[in-house]
Amino acid sequence: MKIKSATINCFRMFDFIELSFEDNLTFLAGANNSGKTSLIEFFYNIFKGNQKLYPDDLPIIEFSNWKNDFFKQISEIIKTSSTVEEYVNKLDSALSNFNGEKPKNEDGLIVTKLNTPTLNLVISYDKDDDITLLSDYIMELDESINKVYFKFEYSFDKSNFISESSTIYEKFKKIITILESKEDSVEKIKIDVEILFKKLVNIYFESLRQEFFYCDKEFKILNNISNTSFTKLFNFKYIEANRKMDDQRIDSTKSITKKILSLISDEEDIIKKSDEIVENIVPAILKTNIKDTIENISLDKLNNVLKDIKNSDGGNSGDLKLKLLIEDEHVLSFLENILQASYDFSGNTLKEFTQGLGYSNLIYLYLTLEEFKKSIDLQKINFLFIEEPESHMHPQMQRVFIDYINKKVFSKDNLQGIITTHSSEFIKNLELKTIRVIRRKEAFKNIILDFNNFLSSKENNNQTKLYNTMFKINLSDIMFSDAIIIFEGDSEKIYLQRILGLENYNFLYNKYISFVQVGGAYTHRYYEFINFLRIKSLIITDIDYPENLLLKSDIRKDAVETTNNSLPYLYKKAKMITQKRISKLYNWDGIVNEFCCVKFQTANDGYARTFEHAIFNKIFKSDIETKLVKQEVKNKIKEKKIKLHVPKKNMFTIVDLLNSNEKGKTDFIYSMILQEDNKFIFETIPHYIEEGLQWLKN
Numbered sequence: 160m161k162i163k164s165a166t167i168n169c170f171r172m173f174d175f176i177e178l179s180f181e182d183n184l185t186f187l188a189g190a191n192n193s194g195k196t197s198l199i200e201f202f203y204n205i206f207k208g209n210q211k212l213y214p215d216d217l218p219i220i221e222f223s224n225w226k227n228d229f230f231k232q233i234s235e236i237i238k239t240s241s242t243v244e245e246y247v248n249k250l251d252s253a254l255s256n257f258n259g260e261k262p263k264n265e266d267g268l269i270v271t272k273l274n275t276p277t278l279n280l281v282i283s284y285d286k287d288d289d290i291t292l293l294s295d296y297i298m299e300l301d302e303s304i305n306k307v308y309f310k311f312e313y314s315f316d317k318s319n320f321i322s323e324s325s326t327i328y329e330k331f332k333k334i335i336t337i338l339e340s341k342e343d344s345v346e347k348i349k350i351d352v353e354i355l356f357k358k359l360v361n362i363y364f365e366s367l368r369q370e371f372f373y374c375d376k377e378f379k380i381l382n383n384i385s386n387t388s389f390t391k392l393f394n395f396k397y398i399e400a401n402r403k404m405d406d407q408r409i410d411s412t413k414s415i416t417k418k419i420l421s422l423i424s425d426e427e428d429i430i431k432k433s434d435e436i437v438e439n440i441v442p443a444i445l446k447t448n449i450k451d452t453i454e455n456i457s458l459d460k461l462n463n464v465l466k467d468i469k470n471s472d473g474g475n476s477g478d479l480k481l482k483l484l485i486e487d488e489h490v491l492s493f494l495e496n497i498l499q500a501s502y503d504f505s506g507n508t509l510k511e512f513t514q515g516l517g518y519s520n521l522i523y524l525y526l527t528l529e530e531f532k533k534s535i536d537l538q539k540i541n542f543l544f545i546e547e548p549e550s551h552m553h554p555q556m557q558r559v560f561i562d563y564i565n566k567k568v569f570s571k572d573n574l575q576g577i578i579t580t581h582s583s584e585f586i587k588n589l590e591l592k593t594i595r596v597i598r599r600k601e602a603f604k605n606i607i608l609d610f611n612n613f614l615s616s617k618e619n620n621n622q623t624k625l626y627n628t629m630f631k632i633n634l635s636d637i638m639f640s641d642a643i644i645i646f647e648g649d650s651e652k653i654y655l656q657r658i659l660g661l662e663n664y665n666f667l668y669n670k671y672i673s674f675v676q677v678g679g680a681y682t683h684r685y686y687e688f689i690n691f692l693r694i695k696s697l698i699i700t701d702i703d704y705p706e707n708l709l710l711k712s713d714i715r716k717d718a719v720e721t722t723n724n725s726l727p728y729l730y731k732k733a734k735m736i737t738q739k740r741i742s743k744l745y746n747w748d749g750i751v752n753e754f755c756c757v758k759f760q761t762a763n764d765g766y767a768r769t770f771e772h773a774i775f776n777k778i779f780k781s782d783i784e785t786k787l788v789k790q791e792v793k794n795k796i797k798e799k800k801i802k803l804h805v806p807k808k809n810m811f812t813i814v815d816l817l818n819s820n821e822k823g824k825t826d827f828i829y830s831m832i833l834q835e836d837n838k839f840i841f842e843t844i845p846h847y848i849e850e851g852l853q854w855l856k857n
Contacts, residue, residue, distance in 0.1 A: 199577065
């Protein structure tokens with residue numbers, strides 16, 4: 160039995176999400192504070208049957224709007240009520256719309272119902288599964304539908320809210336009356352109102368009742384199931400990111416020692432040996448007379464106190480004695496204190512903290528997983544949550560863990576799990592289809608993107624091999640990025656990173672920007688991938704018209720086309736038609752959609768054809784037809800310490816200068832990025848790159 164999918168509404172940063180689960184392991188990737196832990200906590204509490212709701216469990220904007228409406232509505236009911244009885248009647252009428260009824264009173268006052276979290280859960284099973292616990296909740300009569308459907312939601316206890324809120328009616332009425340008359344300090348009264356209103360909101364939340372249902376596949380026919388019955392269907396464990404590990408001498412956590420003992424505590428040999436310890440240790444303790452000695456010293460000192468206590472209540476509590484009681488858990492506690500996990504290295508004993516947090520974390524996870532495997536119940540849905548296992552692990556350790564967990568733990572058909580991560584090194588070792596990514600939709604709202612669905616779509620199915628390969632090579636980092644800059648060569652990368660360090664681009668420097676290197680002809684192959692992730696992506700590429708064209712008029716001729724396949728592909732995505740002609744591309748702003756923009760050299764870059772060509776035009780204030788004077792060029796090179804080879808001719812074009820430096824492009828770029836004159840660097844940024852960075856900013 161496995162969880163097939165979960166649909167969650169109205170929970171923290173998630174308005175609505177559909178989360179599909181792999182049969183074995185599903186990986187939930189997202190940046191810090193994206194909502195990974197929130198989701199795990201939600202499932203954890205649901206499976207415990209203890210999902211008490213608090214204001215911060217709701218989407219912040221929606222809750223804020225409701226709270227404002229709620230305050231106005233309740234205040235109006237209080238103001239128009241002369242007695243608590245009238246308040247109760249009006250409130251009862253105003254709350255009737257919660258059940259779809261019309262207000263009973265003529266004044267038509269209503270209270271807006273708060274949207275609370277819901278969960279629709281789909282459980283699938285196979286013909287060989289033991290569905291003893293699940294069978295009572297199967298509603299679909301069609302034998303081909305091997306699924307069971309559950310719903311979780313909150314109901315509102317109107318009677319409780321009316322009863323509890325009526326207890327603060329008098330105070331609320333008095334304060335509202337004073338506030339309107341302004342007879343007292345307005346600020347003080349406002350504080351009192353806030354306190355009372357907060358109490359009223361708390362009463363509202365205390366009146367919410369969690370309910371579980373089993374239902375049909377449309378989630379419309381609902382049948383109650385008790386919390387206890389629902390939670391009995393699940394055997395789950397939550398391994399939190401905050402795992403206390405030993406990494407210094409003064410730390411006495413002994414996490415690994417404790418885990419080893421916990422793992423083996425129910426083994427037959429251990430139970431037998433524990434009994435032997437009890438049999439041997441009791442006579443040894445008795446032989447020392449330690450119990451009598453403790454009683455004589457400590458209890459004698461308490462005699463007077465005990466007598467006073469007896470006299471004070473007139474009773475007889477009996478004599479205080481110490482009893483020798485040794486049980487299994489005492490033996491394990493004793494062993495925890497006297498045993499110490501250690502490493503034997505060339506005859507030297509090293510304690511568990513000496514190997515560092517990463518190593519200890521890896522062993523701790525291994526022992527915890529082995530312990531959970533022993534608890535697997537074939538009649539239940541066995542589910543494991545692991546939060547950020549990469550903590551303290553270097554990349555090689557992360558690969559070892561992934562390999563172990565796939566082959567040794569989740570290779571079994573009766574175990575399922577979710578692992579959260581914010582490590583690009585971690586996810587690059589995963590199958591792309593197993594990853595779900597949390598991305599920002601708008602302020603305070605996130606969504607989940609499902610790579611299994613993405614790869615299964617008709618458009619992307621034949622690109623799966625490319626995506627999986629490139630994901631492992633250079634795309635995993637973009638999962639957590641604020642923006643992406645896609646470029647063609649190493650020169651562009653180091654140049655772009657240098658200019659982002661300029662004061663003028665501080666607005667981007669503090670963002671998490673991923674740099675992805677892609678050959679110009681392949682840039683468009685990444686479009687669907689980055690568009691799916693909804694990441695703002697700037698593509699820097701070359702216009703690539705035929706290099707034999709040296710006049711502006713020739714470049715603008717209708718017959719001249721780009722040889723860069725990405726440009727017509729992206730133009731079609733933006734304009735619905737294919738366009739290769741240079742003259743038409745020059746008039747395009749390069750914006751494909753809200754997430755993608757492609758920038759390339761245009762007439763504004765002096766009809767440059769390539770990246771270096773555009774920089775040369777900026778440095779020497781020229782275009783493709785400008786004639787440069789040799790000595791002036793040499794003076795500029797010397798002044799700015801630029802590494803360039805100057806043609807022998809006294810006058811030449813920018814193209815001549817480019818040809819003279821065909822083998823020295825790297826030297827030229829390094830001489831640019833090592834410039835101390837930031838103003839010169841900024842002034843020589845090509846126009847198309849400037850435009851692209853401004854688009855990222857906006």
